[in-house]
Amino acid sequence: MDFFKIYQDLFQYMKEGRLNRWLDNLIPQLEQRLLDNPHGDLARWQEALGQLPAIKADQVALNTPAITASTADKLSVADQAQLKSALMALSPWRKGPFELFDTYINTEWHSDWKWDRVVPHISSLKNRVVLDVGCGSGYHCWRMLGEGAERVIGIDPNYLFLTQFEAIKKYCGPQSPIHLLPVKMEEVPANLEAFDTTFSMGILYHRRSPIDHLIELKSTLRKGGELVLETLVIEGDDDQCLMPDERYAMMRNVWFIPSCEMLTLWLKRAGFNDIKLVDLNKTTTEEQRGTEWMTYQSLDSFLDPEDTSKTIEGYPAPLRATFVATK
Secondary structure, three states: OOHHHHOHHHHHHHHHOOOHHHHHHHHHHHHHHHHHOOOOOHHHHHHHHHOOOOOOOOEEEOOOOOEEEEOOOOOOHHHHHHHHHHHHOOOOOOEEOEEEOOEEEOOOEEHHHHHHHHHHHOOOOOOOEEEEEOOOOOHHHHHHHHOOOOEEEEEOOOHHHHHHHHHHHHHHOOOOOEEEEOOOHHHOOOOOOOEEEEEEEOOHHHOOOHHHHHHHHHHHEEEEEEEEEEEEEEOOOOOOEEOOOOOEOOEOOOOOEEEHHHHHHHHHHOOOEEEEEEEEEEOOOOOEOOEOOEOOOOHHHHEEOOEEEEEOOOOEOOEEEEEEEEO
């Protein structure tokens, strides 16, 4: 992957502005990730990316449930088949949906439902510089751009997500000010203080030290910047937090699931102000499910078949909260 080509615009933007301090670390990180030590499947995924047909979109829609690229001209049968085949080779698709011409990528998650719950409660993203931590394939990044963000940077170390993102960007805006960097949160320079809004959605419970994660998020924000935090929670008071024994909903890497009251306290201790719980939502098997584009086990396999209010391990079923706070 020629990252000097795909990130050229970003490098220039960072060089000229408040993200300059990140650039010195970022280029060696990308060299190490994409050139020196790439994922074993990266070549196969890049081959699929190269198989995408050369189609120019006449229209792109970012404020619709599916991120959409369309053209007035009907695709040939051969182009349509080639498009779907190449995109299928990038499965599993977890966050979306996307619609590229006549191919609808029906992802595991209805990520549009989460966005619809979040966006009414956040500050306008117009002209803001935005960071999306753990962005997956970048669905929410496109929605952020659709809300008028000046620049959106998503970070996620997963190489498949990067390839999926580049497939979408090929048709939805190769020159758009939106980027996915295959780096981890802890590799972002401390005290960067460069972003107007930072999102962390579906990440906190994967962190061994959740308060350190909150402090890392705060350090990305300028003074007065806004954090949008979405995570698993449990019901209870400010003394309650679940630490699963080995697995939660069949996920190994779940460490701490606090009550909303405890999470409020964590945010206070991390130094945030104006902390608001803006949404509380139980995840359903309509929002997260297996599809043609994600054929592995999904939420219905992770819940107790006799009592869907519990996970297969007997813990409370997924309940998600969204908090908004300021630095």
